Amino acid sequence: MSSQPTTASTTRHPTLSAAGVGLVSAAAFLGIAEFGALLLGGAGSPLVAVGSAVIDLAPAGAKDLMVALFGTGDKVALFALMTVIVAAVSAGAGVLERARPPFGALVFAAGGVLALLAVTTRSGSGTLDGAPTVVGVAAAIIVLRLLLQRLRRWEAAAQVPSAAPRPASTERRAFLVWGVATAAVAVVVGGASRLGSSAMQAAAAARRAIRLPAAATAAPAVPAGASLDVDGISPYITPNADFYRIDTALRVPNVDPADWSLRIHGAVEREVTLTWDELLALPLEEHVATLSCVSNEVGGDLIGTARWLGYPIRELLARARPTGDADMVLSRSIDGFSAGTPLDVLQDDGTAALLAVGMNGEPLPTEHGFPVRMVVPGLYGYVSATKWVTELEVTRFADAQGYWTPRGWSERGPVKLESRIDTPRAGSTVTAGKAVAIAGVAWQPHTGVKGVQVRVDGGDWQQATLADSASADTWRQWVLRWTPDSGSHRIEVRATSADGEVQTSVERPPAPNGATGWHTVEVSAR
Template sequence: MSTTATPTAEQAPTPTRIRRPALLAAVCGVIAIAAFLAVAEFGALLLGGAGSPLVAVGSAVIDLAPPAAKDVMVGLFGTGDKIALFVLMAVITAAVSAGAGVLERARPPFGALVLAAGAVLALVAVTTRSGSGTWDGAPTVLGVAAAIVVLRVLLRRLRRWEAAAAVPSASPRPAATERRAFLVWSATAAAAAIVLGGASRAGTAAMQAAAAARRAVRLPRAATTAPAVPSGASLDVDGITPYVTPNTDFYRIDTALRVPSIDPADWTLRIHGAVDREVELTWDELLALPLQEHMATLSCVSNEVGGDLIGNALWLGYPIRELLARAGVQDGADMVLSRSIDGFSAGTPLDVLQDEGTAALLAIGMNGEPLPAEHGFPVRMVVPGLFGYVSATKWVTELEVTRFADAQGYWTPRGWSERGPVKLESRIDTPRGGTSLTAGQQVAVAGVAWQPHTGVKAVQVRFDDGEWQDAELADSVSADTWRQWVLRWTPEAGSHTIRVRAVSADGQVQTSVERQPAPNGATGWHTVQVSAG
């Protein structure tokens, strides 16, 4: 008779234990906060350097720190006080995030809530900074979402490893497999955070360097100044668009996912192609030229009827025609292909750039200050009378004299026309569509009208199906700028339709035919619906 041996206690499989699981959870927390910083800084980079939680929190600490603390930091670290601040912030952040990892392992979701609370503080710092924009908080939100995801994924792998190690088994293979998976996931997340964060900070640092270079620029006095804005150019009407558009309100449409960061000392412009001699211009050489001021209204071809992709500013620059004359344009050329440092290109009619009556500028200044980074710093093109897609190249570095038959700008092969003259347009700024008015009470119907390089001589308004009425026109600096207009109207009770049309200086009446922006600009009368009661 045979018997089956029963394993003794010494022979039975025993579970293994992970050494210091809390320490591993703390590491998960540190990796999660690294993911937060990497994603947030990358998001800030896409926003042109705005919205960085690292910079915002550091600035907030500096602003809120008592003078005694600042004195101690300066006394201890001298000019390295800001570096010391960031090191101290890193240590504190790592400690808190490590604790969040330990807490999340023991009592989820409290660790994730700690990260979320820290993100809220960072969000407050970002959104309360001077000059913060609507989207500046987005990088912080994306960053904390990434951090929570990374923390939970890594802790899930850690728990699986712990579970496998706790099960009695004759083979250590299941626990070893889960251990390897945890280490691979952790190492991958950490490496990705380091690479993305490092690249983002390098890009942001370049932006900050370019911003510092811009702040150091002192624009030279113009050799030819623009006429002063007439007192009658701005109507006293609530809700009307200002005659001069502040830089912060000027529309921005371009193909740059990230605003290029260019140190003026490194900028050059190359003029080549169908020319007698190539010309290369440096920043210092450009500043030494006799610069001109010119006020001009620019608009985007994507602007819908009644849209706001348009602005009027005072530009400082050098006439492009003079640079072309220096290069010596050859016969047969009819286009200049301008290229930006970010790869954008625009094909501009050569005759427009050579026209002495067109103030086509290689611009360095906007409303009395160096070009903002998002508007082309250090140098851009400004060509009155043409839509921006064929003329207003930002961050311009190259002008190639060529022919329309031989080259195309960025948007032409994408379905837009080769040449983009700005169309005669008008817009109602006030009252806005859907406004409820008081019957029998006079209201100002007002807005702007434009056809740069041609000018506007009249604006007419029609209420419902009535006769067209002439509006009062404000003054303007020149035909290259828009004009404000206003018509006083006393509405009767009921619903009303208000339409506007402009008449150009050469007698053209704005068309009523409605067309979409593609391929060469929208047309039609701007119309709003209001009610009075």
Template structure:
């Protein structure tokens, strides 16, 4: 059975690999692998999605693809065994699987009938590979795989076919991304885009904004280190020369703006901290960047929202939607249609060529990447991707804090122990941070300078004369309007995890 199992795995890999590379010339979701992955994500229970994000963070998509590969290999091996026993039945099953993938491709919002071509071609070639491999693996048409030893010539033929099929699949899957880049030229488009100088520059970040403790996350998060949580299994690659943003719905007049017009506007630069609603207590799914963009309130003013409107439904090029309170996009906060991040055009994985950045709200209701549409509407008329899955529809950021130093379970020398980290309550601001050691009284921590109420704030506390033994420390923050971070533990669903970060460490 081993040879037939191998035949099934290789044939399935040929199907998926060739279909994937052909899909690069069609819609982004034309790949059966991408269509399957997106379907798994969409149909997964919210609790499972939350577990994946909280556990694996920005690596959640990699874990999904690895899981798909393992599950797919097992299913393909069983298909190969079936082919060795009942070749015609296996052919029907293989074709039926192909039809299922056709359906998965067609259910994507960016695909049409022409986009099933890669899947159909891949199924045909995969079925041909399965037939050739199984025929070679069976010494007689009536025998089952490996019931009889293969002649030397047949064994060499099988190994040659299996090796060739594996090579074709591997090369196709590897080159698929390169072909997409060649076809869509996205990487070069990022390099070609020249950002104008901002009309309003971000405030200078004083040295006192850093608490000066090694190990504390830097105030500005680099583009490559910035967390990425979204629903896109394959990063959309848009041509800025073809990009447009449509503003419509409950408005006085529809607005359409392209990239050249957007870049000609007086852009503003602001430091803003973004946080993921799935960030666990003490987690790292947040970061601060210097964003360049145009105020969303000014764009909406062009359209003129009607009095009854209370929400803006933003849409990504891949169909993702987010429901943002209209007030958060029209008040005095620095909500941006961003085109730049830390002095560079937006990286593709962070929304190139344009995305939304809204201080004070979790990203699932506000930080739409690859944004192409703003529909002014009402909460009682429309829902969005995550609110359909049970998450809160307004999602204000909750006050929170984190210990970066020392590390959990770290052992330190006796004497003074420096404890430090960050706290955040975007669009409200942090007024104080307090630390509790070994269950004692809450003691005030030293705060770094506040750059903006829309950014996190670093803090430090010195645990003086720490004696040898095990110790534990807890942190809590207080906002500028007096709200104290709760100690009550709550899961992220429906509006962020709550509780206070605690770590244990040793002194010797």
């Protein structure tokens, strides 16, 4: 009497094995495609192109939701979501190919077509940028077919051992070795390609070699009284590493300054082109300014203050001499982002709108726009703070729109008067009967803040002590000393601008032009 041989548990779950084949095939696609993108100098990455397309096509409010949920980790969250979706589709394709070939291969082909469309329609895409995607899809289909072939051999050997040319254990080993080896090679090649981009290395080396010139016009010294000695309060100057980053670039553009230039054109008497060396040769100015994102919720941290070095944009516009009824400058980034900024703001002698090259005493960090970005105090970044900027088109609001305007955001974005409680934190516990510092920051860049009031448990508003500031373009720290009784307490804050406006209590979301309302925290005293 013969007995049936026992086999590994995987053969009892062929669907799971086929799903694994689909995942390995997807890894092969990404690995080969990213390696191809590396050979093209970093262009043509389907992963980045598809992610960017998702951002571009997302409905109004989706950006706000992602930022509200994940803050500056929104891009990581998007990549994670894409990974889950790609893994699910790829696993399904593996199962489908095993059951009904060639439908699984057709799923990969369809995905490749979508990725190819995303790559070839990106701003600045070249003739060969689609090649990595095409080669990657071909590699995925080949891996899918070969691994499923080995899976079928294993299954056949397990079911009919007497007719199998090789034992089931041998076929199993061959399947697993080929699958694991292919996945490992794909991950290593893909990961190394992402890290080893020649454009990234060239830009990083160029940045390290730069020695920025001293400012011809230095910013006023930050007053000693601009920083309060309060634990937990935001520093007056935000370190570069802590400065918020919100933009549409899934892959940070790596621009060699030697290849950078700025073109000013459109409704101008004279088109102007400026190179990196020409920009650094100009009399640069230094200015301390606070920037904030329109997606910042009341009490949020998408705001920071830095010392910026650059050249006044108004001087460059004066060279170009805008004509006619132009009222907007459409700035464009090397990655296709655009922002529409009021022309009169950029021409205003009292607005320190800079074409910035430096941040807190060093060249701009790559993720903050290296080599050149725009800094415009008083306007939200979505209408002014174009990073990796390469173009200024003088035009009209009636004729052109920035990236976010057709997606439901206002075409003009002056920063709202706001204040924030940094300490004590919401939900924290303080000591009853002991003096506590209620402290934070308040801002309305370009206008300035002249007062901050705090109230506890709906009582009378009390004047907080304001710190000094370098200019009206920066936030101001404030503090109020308070001795709490035992129990729960509700703390609210509001600010008054230099022109007498009192911060509104009306609660509005960030869309379409900035959140409003009083920041409120609840704490317990014991």
